[in-house]
Amino acid sequence: MTLAIHYPALQVVLPLLAAPLCSLMRGRDFAWAFATLVSWLAFGIAVALLFAVRADGAISYHLGGWEPPWGIEYRVDALGSYLLAIVTLISAVSLSFARLSVAREVRQDQHALFYTMWLLCLAGMLGIAITGDAFNIFVFLEVSSLSTYALVAMGGGGDRRALTAAYQYLVLGTIGATFILIGIGLIYMMTGTLNILDMSERLPAVADTRTIRVAAGFLTIGIALKLALFPLHVWLPNAYTYAPNAVSAFIAGTSTKVSLYLLLRFSLTVFGPTFSFGKLPLNEILAVLAVAAFLIFSALAILQENVKRLLAYSSIAQVGYMVLGISFASVTGLTAGIVHLFNHALIKTGLFLCVACVAYRIGSVRITAMAGLGRQMPFTMFAFVLGGFGLIGVPLTAGFVTKWYLIMAALEAGTSLGLVAAGLVLVSSLLAVIYVWKVVESAYFRPAPAGSPPVREAPLALLVPTWALILASIYFGIDTRISVGVARDAAVALLGGIS
Amino acid sequence: MTAEAIMLLAIALPLAAMLPIALTGAMPNLREAVTLATAVGLFLVVLQLLPVAMAGGQPEIALFDILPGVPFAFRLEPLGMIFAFVASLLWIVNSIYSIGYMRGNDESHQTRFYVCFAFAIGSTMGIALAGNMLTLFIFYEMLTLSTYPLVTHKGSDAAKRAGRTYLGILISTSICFLLLGIIWTWTLTGTLDFTAGGILAGKADGPLVGLLFLLYMYGIGKAALMPMHRWLPAAMVAPTPVSALLHAVAVVKAGVFTVVKVVVYVFGVEYLTALPASQWVMWIACFTILAASLIALRQDNLKRRLAYSTISQLSYVVLAALILSPLSVMGAALHIAAHAFGKITLFFAAGSIYTAAHKTEISQLDGIGWRMPVTMGAFAIGSLSMIGLPPTAGFISKWFMLQGAWQTENLLALAVIAGSTLLNAAYFLPIVYAAFFRKEKHDGDHHEHGEAPLPIVLALGATAGLSVLMFLFPGDAIALAEALVGRSG
Known part of the structure; x- marks a missing residue:
């Protein structure tokens, strides 16, 4: 089939072109249906690409037929195709969920714009994952970031704090993007190319210059800002808390994942493991920050009263897990980090959707307001319990798979520091038990406040997408062939240079 | 049907029963019929495995x-x-007992109770039949x-x-x-299968293996080695059938069962002999046996005294396994069954007293033996089994433990077992004595009552009988325990 050759281009072009069309749609359900359809199509393309890469190795696509390094190359490898599948899946499921939830939270006249922004954001993230051109990465990063700021701000229909949250995100996000651009510029200065493959070939010759070390510094800090890696996480809790519920679910499963992809791409593909982990002490820096992130933020999550904020803090902690995996600089460690991209996306988006169901019915996401919901919304709350198990890492959930590989990587390191790291990961999952259990206790063991109106179970249109993700997070805790298989391929490719 | 399929059925049956139990919640008689039928069915299924x-x-x-x-x-x-045999057999008895207890005390949320119970039994079967760690x-x-x-019922x-x-x-201990x-x-050996002789021998050395062993022993919190024991007395707030089957049999036995599995199949008895950490854990077990008995002596609440007695008895199993002689490992295996029959009887009796007389403290039990002869008779048999006297099952397991300790000239273990036997007698026999030979007090909380409802009496009579039966016909159990240490078959 000839169309299949153009899948890499279509992956980005489809949502990118659909976005302006979407803005012309009148009537909220049209725009929603159109965006959802596009998102599912994009998921279909991503799955096709994933299997194509699995079967035949990386795909190189030359936009407009221009040969790289002169033209722009789209390059789909194991890691990229994995990320494409994750992002499109999370987008498609949260869009399927979004109709009722958005109808309640976003102003009626903004609906078409809302879905337009969503598609733009999707196109930007897919572009980052697929392009083989460093400057292109920056362009797509700005596309996705700007639309995310707008999406977060639209939560302002109900709560003006969304505006300050979006503004804070905008300021810090822009600093991050600028740093990334400076880094790319410096590398361009030294290598004279923007093509990532080309860069990685020419870098070793100039690696011992101050310029390149500075470039690595700018890139790492810029990406860490976008990734919300402690201590550059400040924007995340507010953005997740005050964004419209469907948006929280969407960005919780995608935006930090894309940033982690950038970290992997630049530190391993562009600079290469010998430079990043040998000449620079990147692994040590990352390990310390990662451990601090998951210990501090798992603990802080316990103190939160707002469930969305609680989940946001937990996200910062989970980013720590992923980064810790990378910092081991071993195949097992990278596998753990990469597979957690996928597992955490499923779990956290699933949990945010549960919270969105609750918000849809009772209009609040405070733990105290959830008292008695275990009886009144049994399906929603049970989904939350299962998702919570995933966060904790109970066996047979996706979270357990991550934990297993992460601890294995720590022990494989064979040092007593590795043993300590393994212990700390487990301590952090104990903290997760506490913060998940706070919600569960409120929902199941506290009676609904006297005199409160009866609450009905969330409508099926919300429950189906929620459960789809929660069940997927269980499924991928049992059948790990694809999720771990692709992650391992990607890890091997990243450490061994370019596959 | 092949033995493999029967094993899967044994795990699936109780799990599958959760749904019909939940669906028949509005019709209590039907719901209890489902539970009973599943329990009987499960026992028959497990029985198919016995000849294999x-x-x-x-x-x-x-x-x-x-x-x-x-x-x-x-x-x-x-x-x-x-383990599977004991748990599935006692589930039948316990289900009969539950019906009498839950209805006799008008407990709420009975459907949730039976559903979770089936879930717990299914998990127990999974533990018993698991093929790797x-x-x-x-x-x-x-x-x-x-x-x-x-527990939070x-x-x-x-x-x-x-x-x-x-x-x-x-x-937290397990995670x-x-x-x-x-x-x-897994990183050391590349396998987690239960293998005769252990999987770690030759793969690991040095003091870190001692740490690994401690991780296992304290990771198995269900075995209640001190200081990880506090969950067990806490769990006593649960309705008595839960304390009886789960916190005297299924949960705690899952703990010591796992300990024995780890000792026999992961580390291997021979490998552990050379490991100093196995000595440390043995001392901790000795300490737990004595300390828990001393605490039990001071409890006036009957269920709490039973709980501390359980902690002490669990450490018998750990101690017996760590004496590291074949005979004592057999003793450990037998004690899993023997203590199960004895302790469930004692808990049944405690629940029976609560249902009929609404009494929970030991000091209230003077003269109650004549009002509730079957209950207190069964209690006496259970007590004998705890102490380890004939004609009860506790004697058999203690016999093997002592023989094993004697063979390896482990004087510490001998002394601890002997001392603890005295302590056991000191905290169980006075209850029996008071129940039959002291005069009833006629104070505030006295009221006229007879025996507990029939299902309760039947159940505790049955478990007391099982305790005696295991003493009279220990052949099959001993044969299985011998197979465990590789003496035959």
């Missing part, structure tokens, strides 16, 4: 890979056979989670607090220590 295990067969089946190289697998072996761990965690709603603040202690200790130990074992 007696003939030395070890059928195994792997379903799918949880992680590459670690399948979700089940295997029948002698110790698991004993990770499969066992999965069911171990399922058992913790399924029993949590049973009353929903009161006290129950919630106890639930937190329960979940806190069991989950922080046991899981770490399992993954560590």
Whole structure:
């Protein structure tokens, strides 16, 4: 089939072109249906690409037929195709969920714009994952970031704090993007190319210059800002808390994942493991920050009263897990980090959707307001319990798979520091038990406040997408062939240079 | 039907029964009929496995890979056979008892109670038949989670607090220590299968292996080695059938069962002999036996005294396993069954007294023996079994433990077992004495009552009978225990 050759281009072009069309749609359900359809199509393309890469190795696509390094190359490898599948899946499921939830939270006249922004954001993230051109990465990063700021701000229909949250995100996000651009510029200065493959070939010759070390510094800090890696996480809790519920679910499963992809791409593909982990002490820096992130933020999550904020803090902690995996600089460690991209996306988006169901019915996401919901919304709350198990890492959930590989990587390191790291990961999952259990206790063991109106179970249109993700997070805790298989391929490719 | 399929059925049956039990919640009689039918069915299924295990067969089946190289697998072996047999047999008795108790006390949320109970039994079967450490761990965690709603059944603040202690200790030990130990074992050996002679021998050396052993022993919080024992007295807020079957049999036995499995199949008895850490844990077990007995002596609440007695008895099993002689390992296996029959009887009696007389403290029991002769008679038999006197099962297991300790000239173990026997007598016999030979007090909480409802009396009579039966016909159990240490078959 000839169309299949153009899948890499279509992956980005489809949502990118659909976005302006979407803005012309009148009537909220049209725009929603159109965006959802596009998102599912994009998921279909991503799955096709994933299997194509699995079967035949990386795909190189030359936009407009221009040969790289002169033209722009789209390059789909194991890691990229994995990320494409994750992002499109999370987008498609949260869009399927979004109709009722958005109808309640976003102003009626903004609906078409809302879905337009969503598609733009999707196109930007897919572009980052697929392009083989460093400057292109920056362009797509700005596309996705700007639309995310707008999406977060639209939560302002109900709560003006969304505006300050979006503004804070905008300021810090822009600093991050600028740093990334400076880094790319410096590398361009030294290598004279923007093509990532080309860069990685020419870098070793100039690696011992101050310029390149500075470039690595700018890139790492810029990406860490976008990734919300402690201590550059400040924007995340507010953005997740005050964004419209469907948006929280969407960005919780995608935006930090894309940033982690950038970290992997630049530190391993562009600079290469010998430079990043040998000449620079990147692994040590990352390990310390990662451990601090998951210990501090798992603990802080316990103190939160707002469930969305609680989940946001937990996200910062989970980013720590992923980064810790990378910092081991071993195949097992990278596998753990990469597979957690996928597992955490499923779990956290699933949990945010549960919270969105609750918000849809009772209009609040405070733990105290959830008292008695275990009886009144049994399906929603049970989904939350299962998702919570995933966060904790109970066996047979996706979270357990991550934990297993992460601890294995720590022990494989064979040092007593590795043993300590393994212990700390487990301590952090104990903290997760506490913060998940706070919600569960409120929902199941506290009676609904006297005199409160009866609450009905969330409508099926919300429950189906929620459960789809929660069940997927269980499924991928049992059948790990694809999720771990692709992650391992990607890890091997990243450490061994370019596959 | 092949033995492999029967094993899967034994795990699936109670889990599958959760749905019909939940659906028949509005019709209590039908709901209880489902529970009883499932319990009987499960026992018949497990019974099919007995001839296979007696003939030395070890059928195994792997379903799918949880992680590459670690399948979700089940295997029948002698110790698991004993555990599965005891748990499924006692589930029938306990279900009859539950009906009498839950209705007699007008407990709420009975449907949730029976559903969680079936879940817990299914998990127990999974533990008993697990073919590798990770499969066992999965069911171990399922058992913790399924029993949590049973512990917090009353929903009161006290129950919630106890639930937190329960979940806190069991989950944190299993996640922080046991899981770490399992993954560590995996990185060292590349396998988690239960293998005769252990899998670690020759793969690991040095003081870190001692740490690994401690991770296992303290990771298995359900075995209640001090200081990880506090969840067990906390769990006593649960309705008595839960304390009886789960916190005297299924949950705690899952703990010591796992300990014996780890000792025999992961480390291997010979390998442990050279490991100093096994000595340390043995001392801790000795300490737990004596300390828990001393605490039990001071408890006036009957269920709490039984709980501390359980902690002490669990450490018997750990101690017996760590004496590291074949005879004492057999004693450990037998004690899993013997203590189960005895302790469930004692708990049944405690619940019977609560239902009929609404009494919970030992000081209230003067003269109650003449009002409730069957209950207190059974209590006496259970007490004898705890002390380890004929004609009860406790004698058999203690006999093997002592023989094993004697053979290895382990004087410490001999002294501890002897001393603890005296302590056991000191905290059980006065209850029996007071019940039959002291005059009834006629004070504020006295009222006229007779025996408890019939299902309760039947159940505790049955378990007391089982305790005596195991003493009279110990052949099959001993044969299985011998197969465990590889003496025959």
